[in-house]
Amino acid sequence: MARIPLRDLCGARSGDKGDISDLSLFADDEAAFEVIKAEVTAERVKALFGSLVQGEVVRYEAANVWALKFVMQAALGGGAPRSLRSDNLGKTFGAALLRLEIEVPDEVAAASVRRGRRAPLDAWRT
Amino acid sequence: MTGTVRIGGGQGFYGDGIEPVADVLDAGVDYLVCEALAELTLAILQKDRQRDESLGYTRDLPLYLRVALPHILDGRTKFITNAGGINPIAAGRAAVAAAKAAGANGLKVATVVGDDVRPLAEQGVIDLPDDTLFANAYLGARPIVDALQQGADVVITGRVADASLFVAPLVHEFGWSWEDWDRLAAGVAIGHLLECSGQVAGGNYSGAWWENPDPMRVGFPLAECEADGSAVITKPDKTGGMVTFDTVREQLLYEVHDPAHYLNPDATADFTSLAVEDQGRDRVRVSGARGGPPPASYKALRCTPAGWSGEVRMAYSWPDAEAKARAALHFIRTKAEQRGVVVDEWCEEFFGAGAYWGERSDCEPPEVVGRLAWRCADAETASAVARSVGVLGLSGPPTISGTGRDRGGKPTQLLAVDPFPVDKALVDAQVRVDVQEV
Incomplete structure (x- = not known):
């Protein structure tokens, strides 16, 4: 088994509806999907966000696209037009989830195309 | 029998890009749909209307319309938008003015009103706080279909659900029944995939975003839609960004909550039933959507x-x-x-x-x-x-x-x-479609 951050296994996108933050977590194949289904529970996600998320976290599955969804209540400081936070839409929450470290079978970790992939700095120097 | 219907996603929010719209139009679309309203947008528009009663719509509407008008006047493309925000009547006037200024003749502009539910509170049939600044229901596709059936070339609405803007032309073209839940759910899926413009085509992509081809001009999407509800999501040739399995699924699940029950005023869509197939070369086919009846109430804000x-x-x-x-x-x-x-x-x-x-x-x-x-x-x-x-x-x-x-x-x-439910019949009774010829 390897312990890796979700960043090395998954993609993620987050959005908002009122004070609800809505996260999607994407695995790249069936094996990785089974791993995140077992490891990334609503309880762990709730614990990861701590005081940022005041309400409950409910998890849904979309096996057709190897994805988990997390719907987090009372998560955005009252909702975008009411919130004092700079990230009032919770656009960074998907990335926040990618910090979570999980236990992954070695072969699943090794097969991940996302592992160790980093954005280059040199391409954007002007 | 209508063949393939091509729909372009021309806008994802108030302030989105204009240049990619020209590429979508040049690629040839039967409908250009501009989705202008996020929840936050309504609050921005409210501040506009507090300053000036004649405002309250997204003021970039004339910019989009001007780009599309040559195609609309040629009869190649129809234009649907919810840019009316919390003041669709003023938006309709702005659209007519832009069309006149561009020399339009014989253009039919429809305005959909009735999403504002404050009159229902004034009649005492619903309760709203005394200090309510706006209260609008998310309408479905029906009034837009009504406008299209009256021959409208341009349809301006207020708060219509994002995906329903796209469901409407599909119902109009294919003659889908309002109880054909699977077809309506397919329309909701297609609309949901197109409604955030560049976000299905490499924008906000959480994977290797730096590998986006030509990232300075990420293209806006278009869908080639079939009568059975299947569609290919793609983008105009020579634009940047990418349409792949990964970019499509990131948009598919965006802000939908329970993916097996995505609530829309026209149908409840099961996005977990959708087959998503990457055909390569920026073409992703979506098919097999299942759906059920919509919620009994409209969602309102x-x-x-x-x-x-x-x-x-x-x-x-x-x-x-x-x-x-x-x-x-x-x-x-x-x-x-x-x-x-x-x-x-x-x-x-x-x-x-x-x-x-x-x-x-x-x-x-x-x-x-x-x-x-x-x-x-x-x-x-x-x-x-x-x-x-x-x-x-x-x-x-x-x-x-x-x-x-x-x-x-x-x-x-x-x-x-804040969201709240409103009785559909109460809202539908006050919805009106006004069509005027420019």
């Missing part, structure tokens, strides 16, 4: 005042950058308390030192930006907090610098926007 905020930012350099920024924010808070300024809520953030999630780094950052935001009952109190910020320049921690020309603590009104 009501907006009420929620106080006033102010905020300031200041940057400090190494050494001890974070400690300095923390000391500076503490300075402003303490001064406000000493002067008896009543603040209902504070928000402290330290960019470079865990602003978003409280994440800490072991290394000492070369600089930290401290951000202090606050909420007070009124604008005057909110602006009073910022009075001590300048004092930091000579009496606070060393190495302060600006962060550009920010608003310097100028107050902003906060708004609470």
